[in-house]
Amino acid sequence: MNGQFSTRVITLMPVAIAINIVLGVTVQQVLKLPIYLDSIGTILVGVLAGPLAGALTGILSNLIWQYAPGIGGGTIGPFAVTAGVIGLLAGLWGQLGVYRSRPASGTSLWLPTVIAVAIILFLASRIYGNPAYNDPAYFVSWYSTAIVLVAVVVSVAVVAWVVVKRDAAGAWVALAGAVTGIVAAIVSAPISAYVFGGVTGGGTDVIVAALRQGGSDVLNASLGQGFFSDPIDKVITSFVVFIIIASVSPRLLARFPNGERLTATAA
Amino acid sequence: MIDAHRPGVVPGFVLRPPTGSYHALNPSTKLVLAFAEAAVAFGVRGWTGPLVVIAIVIATATAARVGRSLVPFALAVIPLVASILLVNTFLFPGATDVIARIGPLAPTWTGLEAALQATLRVAAFALSVAVFALTTPTDDLLADLERRGLGRRGVFVIGAAIGMIPRMVERASEITDSQRARGLDTEGSRWRRIRGVVPLAAPMIIGALSEVEERTMALEARAFSAPGRRTILRPLPDSAWQRIVRWVAGLGAIILVAASVAGLLPVP
Amino acid sequence: MRDARYAYAGTSRQVLAGVDLDVEAGRVVAVVGPNEAGKSTLCLVAAGLAPIAIGGRLEGSVLLAGDETAGLAAYQAAQRCGILFQNPATQLSGTTSTVWEEIAFGPRNLGLDIGAIVERVEGAMATLDIAGLADRDPQRLSGGQAQLVALASVLALRPSLLVLDEPTSQLDPAGTRLVGDALGRFAADNGTAVLLVEHKTGLVARIADEVAVLVGGRIVEHGPTAEILRDPALAEHGVDPPPAVRIERAVAAAGRSGDLAGLDLAALEVDPIAGAPRPTGAPLPTGARA
Numbered sequence: 001m002n003g004q005f006s007t008r009v010i011t012l013m014p015v016a017i018a019i020n021i022v023l024g025v026t027v028q029q030v031l032k033l034p035i036y037l038d039s040i041g042t043i044l045v046g047v048l049a050g051p052l053a054g055a056l057t058g059i060l061s062n063l064i065w066q067y068a069p070g071i072g073g074g075t076i077g078p079f080a081v082t083a084g085v086i087g088l089l090a091g092l093w094g095q096l097g098v099y100r101s102r103p104a105s106g107t108s109l110w111l112p113t114v115i116a117v118a119i120i121l122f123l124a125s126r127i128y129g130n131p132a133y134n135d136p137a138y139f140v141s142w143y144s145t146a147i148v149l150v151a152v153v154v155s156v157a158v159v160a161w162v163v164v165k166r167d168a169a170g171a172w173v174a175l176a177g178a179v180t181g182i183v184a185a186i187v188s189a190p191i192s193a194y195v196f197g198g199v200t201g202g203g204t205d206v207i208v209a210a211l212r213q214g215g216s217d218v219l220n221a222s223l224g225q226g227f228f229s230d231p232i233d234k235v236i237t238s239f240v241v242f243i244i245i246a247s248v249s250p251r252l253l254a255r256f257p258n259g260e261r262l263t264a265t266a267a
Numbered sequence: 268m269i270d271a272h273r274p275g276v277v278p279g280f281v282l283r284p285p286t287g288s289y290h291a292l293n294p295s296t297k298l299v300l301a302f303a304e305a306a307v308a309f310g311v312r313g314w315t316g317p318l319v320v321i322a323i324v325i326a327t328a329t330a331a332r333v334g335r336s337l338v339p340f341a342l343a344v345i346p347l348v349a350s351i352l353l354v355n356t357f358l359f360p361g362a363t364d365v366i367a368r369i370g371p372l373a374p375t376w377t378g379l380e381a382a383l384q385a386t387l388r389v390a391a392f393a394l395s396v397a398v399f400a401l402t403t404p405t406d407d408l409l410a411d412l413e414r415r416g417l418g419r420r421g422v423f424v425i426g427a428a429i430g431m432i433p434r435m436v437e438r439a440s441e442i443t444d445s446q447r448a449r450g451l452d453t454e455g456s457r458w459r460r461i462r463g464v465v466p467l468a469a470p471m472i473i474g475a476l477s478e479v480e481e482r483t484m485a486l487e488a489r490a491f492s493a494p495g496r497r498t499i500l501r502p503l504p505d506s507a508w509q510r511i512v513r514w515v516a517g518l519g520a521i522i523l524v525a526a527s528v529a530g531l532l533p534v535p
Numbered sequence: 536m537r538d539a540r541y542a543y544a545g546t547s548r549q550v551l552a553g554v555d556l557d558v559e560a561g562r563v564v565a566v567v568g569p570n571e572a573g574k575s576t577l578c579l580v581a582a583g584l585a586p587i588a589i590g591g592r593l594e595g596s597v598l599l600a601g602d603e604t605a606g607l608a609a610y611q612a613a614q615r616c617g618i619l620f621q622n623p624a625t626q627l628s629g630t631t632s633t634v635w636e637e638i639a640f641g642p643r644n645l646g647l648d649i650g651a652i653v654e655r656v657e658g659a660m661a662t663l664d665i666a667g668l669a670d671r672d673p674q675r676l677s678g679g680q681a682q683l684v685a686l687a688s689v690l691a692l693r694p695s696l697l698v699l700d701e702p703t704s705q706l707d708p709a710g711t712r713l714v715g716d717a718l719g720r721f722a723a724d725n726g727t728a729v730l731l732v733e734h735k736t737g738l739v740a741r742i743a744d745e746v747a748v749l750v751g752g753r754i755v756e757h758g759p760t761a762e763i764l765r766d767p768a769l770a771e772h773g774v775d776p777p778p779a780v781r782i783e784r785a786v787a788a789a790g791r792s793g794d795l796a797g798l799d800l801a802a803l804e805v806d807p808i809a810g811a812p813r814p815t816g817a818p819l820p821t822g823a824r825a
Contacts, residue, residue: 007492007588007609010420011483014427014629015475021428022435023468040472060425067301067396068405068429075347075389077396078309195309197385199350212358221360244472252480254544255589274657277649280670281635406632419644426630434674478625480589484579485626487588488618488689489641493610498643498652500636 004257009049012256013057016041020061024076034204035233038076042083043090043180043234043241047099048256051091058083078195082188086180086234090241093176097261101246102168113162116171117155120178124151127227143211143224150228154178154235161239169242177238178231185226192222204229282501285407289331293505294408295415299513300327301399303520308391310524315534317387324394333401340397341390348386355382405429411503419497423486435471442470537596541580544590550576552752553595556730558696563722563729565743565760567736569773573752574732578700580604581730583612600695610644616696617689621705623681626688627673634676634684635660635669641692659687662725663717679710683717696728703735711735718742736777740764748772 024038042061046054059080066077093099102112127147158174161167192198198218199205204225211221245253250263285291308320328334359378366374405426413422446467486492526532541551550573558564558581568574579585583604586593597604599615607615620626631637638659642652660666663683668676673684682702689697702718703711715738722729722742733739739746739760746763748756750772756763763769769776776784 005420007486008479008483010423010491011427011486012476012479013424014431015479017424017428018431018435019472019475021432022439022471026439026467037468040468060428064425064428067399075344075392077305077392196347196389197351197355197381199354200347205350205354209354209358212354212360217360240468240472244476247473248476251543251546255480275653277653278635278669281633281639423628423630427628430629430674478622481620481622481625484584484588484618485620485685486628487584487609488582488613489628490610490613490644490692492608493644493646495646498646498649500639500643500649500652 004050004053006257008255009045009053009257012048013045013053013060016045016057017061017064019044020057021065024065034207034229035236036229037233037237039083039086039234040237040240042087043237044244046087046090046092047094047241047245047262048253048258049091050095050257051088053257054087054091054094055084056087058085058087075196075200078191079188081191082184085187086184089176089180089183091258093180094258095261098169098172098176099242099245100169100262102172103166109162109166109168112168112171113159116158116175119175120151120155120158123178123182124148143228146228150232154232170239173238173242174235177235180238181231181234182227184234185223185230188230189219189223189226192226193219198222277500283404283406285404287331287402289327290402291504292402293503293509294403294411295505296509296513297399297403298408299517301395303516304395305392306520306524308388308395310520311527311532311534313527313535314384314387315532316523316527317384317391320391320395321387324391324398328394328398328401331398331402333398336401337394337397340393340400344389344393347389351385351389352379352382355379355385407501407503410499410501413497414499414503419491423491431475435475438474439467439471442467536581536598539580539593539595539597541576541585541594542592543576544586544592550752551580554749554752554754556581556747556754556757558728558730560695560728561726562745563731563743565731565733565739565746566749567733567739567746567769567772567774568749572749574749575700577749578618578698578730578732581696582616582618582698583607584609584618587612613641613694614645614692615694616698617686617692617694618698619682619686619689619700619702621701623676623678623685623705626685627681629674632672633669634665634671634673637673637684638688638691641688645692655691655693659691662690662721663687664720677710678706679713682706682710682714686714686717694727696730698730698732700732701734702731703733703738711738715741734775736764736775737779740777740779748774 018041020038020041023040024036027033027035027037038061039058042054042058045057062076062080062083124147127144154174158170161170161174192200198212198221199208207225207228208221211224212218245262250259253259253262256262289297304320304323308317310316311319325334328337356374356378357372359375359381364376366376366379409417409422409426413419523532536554536556539551539554539556540549542549554577556564556566556577566574566577576585579589580593580597583597583599585591587604587607587609593605599607599612602615604612627637628640631640635656638656639652642655647655657666660669663686665680665683665687668680668684671680673681676684686702699718703714706714718731718738719742721727731739731743743760745758746756746760747754748763748769755772756766756768764777764780775781
């Protein structure tokens with residue numbers, strides 16, 4: 001049984017789904033933090049086994065979280081779409097070799113970092129500079145500042161990581177995480193706004209309320225909250241996945257469908 | 268000890284036939300109903316959709332004698348409902364029909380209406396999930412889905428994931444306990460608890476992943492990758508009228524949602 | 536196996552560097568050796584899981600019931616050779632709610648008809664004497680019980696060879712005793728060929744007919760159990776002799792110096808299989824002279 005759904009992948013998926021749910025419940029419902037941390041398993045499977053496996057892991061995580069007796073409840077079910085998209089993207093990044101360790105120094109270390117930081121700041125400025133988001137009738141000024149602050153903090157963290165670990169992959173992982181987060185926010189906002197009236201009962205509702213306070217409409221408030229929480233969440237998650245993969249021996253990694261693209265090749 | 272175990276046949280504790288008229292329905296029927304109810308609750312805008320679903324749910328819950336057990340599920344959505352009501356009533360953008368001015372706050376009728384509708388949708392959804400969860404054991408559902416073509420791999424992924432969660436929660440509390448014994452603060456301020464997540468998450472994830480290799484070997488050693496269909500131990504009854512109900516519910520839900528989205532549905 | 540050589544995928548070092556080993560029906564062959572000798576790899580190769588399920592390069596000849604493992608799919612190898620690992624928790628599928636269904640997992644995968652499945656499940660339970668556990672939840676068993684259930688679920692495929700990779704190493708003393716006893720009965724009554732990899736030489740002494748010593752990917756010694764386990768050179772290979780042998784040597788050493796008072800009495804209280812203190816009042820193991 002080869003291909004994307006080998007027995008090994010079939011064994012990995014339930015573990016990943018369980019990780020998603022247990023961490024997600026802990027972070028969102030017990031700790032009530034304004035991040036999700038329920039996609040570590042999804043991104044891990046996507047990177048190791050490909051887009052389809054990743055997407056399925058995400059979708060099943062949400063459906064099981066919603067419908068399984070004993071666990072079921074809450075409102076996570078309809079966001080299965082977002083989870084599927086996250087898994088797909090993770091598979092894409094995996095196949096592009098984003099998660100491959102790239103020890104480097106000198107220019108080959110700085111160049112990707114600078115590029116990644118530049119792109120992150122560029123995306124942040126698009127959110128910041130979009131007139132719809134800057135109109136005082138729609139968004140409070142603190143939001144724009146917050147977005148820029150988030151982007152700067154992420155950039156600094158990425159640079160620090162790359163310098164400390166001398167691993168240029170950190171830059172690409174952060175970029176992949178940021179992009180995934182932005183896409184996730186865009187996909188989730190309509191679901192949140194139209195299905196649930198814009199709130200989800202978790203720690204992120206505070207942000208939604210604050211944005212509405214500033215005058216944003218339902219969709220844009222959800223979108224704004226997403227742009228705040230999702231990129232951070234996905235960058236953190238992507239780094240966690242990267243660290244995990246880097247600590248697994250190449251011998252074991254090679255047994256996964258995408259394994260070869262994850263092991264550093266000489267020079 | 269095994270009481271009713273006669274040698275040579277599949278024992279009763281394995282067959283586990285469901286009892287009760289609603290419970291005894293084929294799991295796929297209950298699943299289709301749950302999805303149809305969810306679709307109508309969210310897809311049909313306005314008051315009618317959610318209210319109809321709530322009525323159906325309460326009727327089926329009574330028929331299945333699980334009415335009382337719905338209460339915890341209903342209570343579980345209260346935080347979300349509170350959030351919906353507060354945020355939407357007080358902070359609905361663009362609404363001007365103020366109910367009353369209470370200091371700096373200006374709740375609006377439009378906001379309240381939107382909030383109540385959202386609340387009904389959430390309640391209808393939550394209750395339909397609850398009825399499904401209360402009347403459909405996971406084993407039954409997976410066995411039936413496998414019979415219909417989901418395949419042993421899909422069934423394994425879902426079944427193993429559900430089974431693994433309680434063990435992981437146990438392991439999480441073991442990790443927390445051992446860290447508390449080593450002096451790590453697990454209660455207390457929010458910042459402390461955030462910092463407590465990493466030392467909790469890391470060993471849990473790494474521990475779970477380290478088992479993947481051996482689990483794979485164990486599955487292969489039990490011929491998991493053999494071709495063909497697995498033998499069915501527990502045939503679950505189905506009937507022609509249930510098949511009709513499934514089709515009607517499924518197609519009906521799709522049509523209703525489409526009509527509502529297209530603006531063709533003349534109900535409040 | 537004839538001249539079996541194996542290297543894991545992505546590495547060039549041959550973990551097995553030419554192994555010749557035969558296990559015949561009804562015989563129990565034990566493999567001992569220092570850590571990193573390749574014992575676990577030997578198990579995977581013998582069971583046909585390497586290279587089929589994990590990649591890697593296998594050279595030489597490995598036959599299961601007459602067929603080369605390289606040509607067998609994993610599920611075909613599983614029907615000729617069963618394998619049991621250390622950790623009972625990872626070997627249970629986690630998808631069944633009763634032990635009966637867990638044991639039926641393998642036969643179901645093969646698509647056997649219900650009558651055959653019932654027969655095999657009952658047979659496996661009878662062999663290991665665990666019929667009393669049939670309606671229990673597999674996740675709620677003790678380590679030793681879970682390991683027996685895992686063994687039963689493998690035996691349900693009726694393999695002609697059984698490979699055991701340190702089956703008691705993660706069990707507490709009670710579990711070790713339970714599994715050790717069951718294996719002892721199984722080995723005595725059954726026609727299955729058994730390959731046992733173990734650190735606990737006490738268990739080896741009890742149930743094995745032959746012992747092979749694996750060092751650095753090669754078999755350096757191979758002979759009848761009593762002979763190999765008494766060989767003083769065993770310690771050089773990093774293998775502890777079984778308690779019975781240690782007791783013998785201790786008594787002999789004390790007797791030679793005439794100083795029986797210096798005899799380590801604590802050693803006499805050792806349970807020969809679990810290595811843990813044995814309950815007082817239980818009979819001494821055979822082979823020890825007190």
